[in-house]
Amino acid sequence: MPLPLLTLQDIDKVYQNGTVALQGVNLTVHPGEFISLVGPSGCGKSTVLRLVAGLGTPTKGTMTWPGSTQQRNDLAFVFQDPALMPWANVVDNIYLPLKLKRQRLRSVRGSIQAAINTVDLNGYGQSYPRQLSGGMKMRVSIARALVTKPQVLLMDEPFGALDEMTRSRLNSDLLRLWREKNWTVLFVTHNIYEAVYLSTRVVVMAAQPGRVVANISIDAPQVRTDDFRTSPQFNHYCREIMTALSEAEAAGTGQKR
Ligand SMILES: Nc1ncnc2c1ncn2[C@@H]1O[C@H](COP(=O)(O)OP(=O)(O)OP(=O)(O)O)[C@@H](O)[C@H]1O
Numbered sequence: 001m002p003l004p005l006l007t008l009q010d011i012d013k014v015y016q017n018g019t020v021a022l023q024g025v026n027l028t029v030h031p032g033e034f035i036s037l038v039g040p041s042g043c044g045k046s047t048v049l050r051l052v053a054g055l056g057t058p059t060k061g062t063m064t065w066p067g068s069t070q071q072r073n074d075l076a077f078v079f080q081d082p083a084l085m086p087w088a089n090v091v092d093n094i095y096l097p098l099k100l101k102r103q104r105l106r107s108v109r110g111s112i113q114a115a116i117n118t119v120d121l122n123g124y125g126q127s128y129p130r131q132l133s134g135g136m137k138m139r140v141s142i143a144r145a146l147v148t149k150p151q152v153l154l155m156d157e158p159f160g161a162l163d164e165m166t167r168s169r170l171n172s173d174l175l176r177l178w179r180e181k182n183w184t185v186l187f188v189t190h191n192i193y194e195a196v197y198l199s200t201r202v203v204v205m206a207a208q209p210g211r212v213v214a215n216i217s218i219d220a221p222q223v224r225t226d227d228f229r230t231s232p233q234f235n236h237y238c239r240e241i242m243t244a245l246s247e248a249e250a251a252g253t254g255q256k257r
Pocket residue numbers: 015016017019020021039040041042043044045046047048210
């Protein structure tokens with residue numbers, strides 16, 4: 001078994017106003033996993049991602065990167081809001097993280113074009129965000145993350161604002177990229193079906209306090225076809241997650257599994 005990429009041990013996060021966002025969270029992430037965090041609003045999903053990204057520190061507990069400290073620096077974050085600069089075209093938006101690393105546009109044009117091609121936006125490099133659909137803007141946001149060649153991708157409800165068809169297409173594209181790029185992905189979603197379709201493991205969380213109530217491995221081939229979405233196996237996993245969520249809600253506090 002390879003070393004875990006990341007471990008969270010007994011993590012508490014209490015915000016300054018006293019909100020206990022996380023209590024006793026344990027999570028071990030192995031390289032190459034696609035982990036979705038699901039749970040009701042306020043259960044601390046985004047807080048977990050922010051701690052992993054180093055945007056805040058745990059109040060208690062330890063977070064370690066056993067493989068290499070470098071991996072900690074090879075993170076990219078994709079949010080629900082693509083947060084593109086409206087005054088900049090697609091090339092310049094994707095260039096931003098490289099610009100912040102003081103790389104010259106001239107020397108990274110090839111990487112930017114490759115990222116544009118990877119997300120199927122060939123020909124849109126000179127377009128401005130106002131000229132793009134919601135799905136296309138999200139593709140730019142993903143290209144901006146992948147141009148930095150991350151090992152770990154943190155995605156906070158990236159497709160939550162998109163229509164069902166666009167979301168479904170981006171789900172398939174994301175899975176393809178995950179396989180091609182050997183990413184490790186931590187993905188926050190409210191959508192149980194999306195979580196099952198995408199993940200190798202679904203971490204179910206409950207609120208008040210935010211905690212992990214179940215870890216459900218999705219034992220299905222990495223290439224997920226549309227048939228998988230309608231299979232009995234898919235329904236079985238969705239039901240398992242719904243049961244874990246409703247049991248946690250009924251039980252109030254306390255961990256399970
Ligand atoms: N900066 C902050 N200061 C105080 N409380 C916060 C802060 N950020 C989050 N919280 C609180 O911590 C709890 C967990 O929030 P978090 O955003 O992590 O949950 P979430 O599961 O991602 O929610 P959602 O699904 O609605 O996005 C919530 O009660 C929230 O109000």
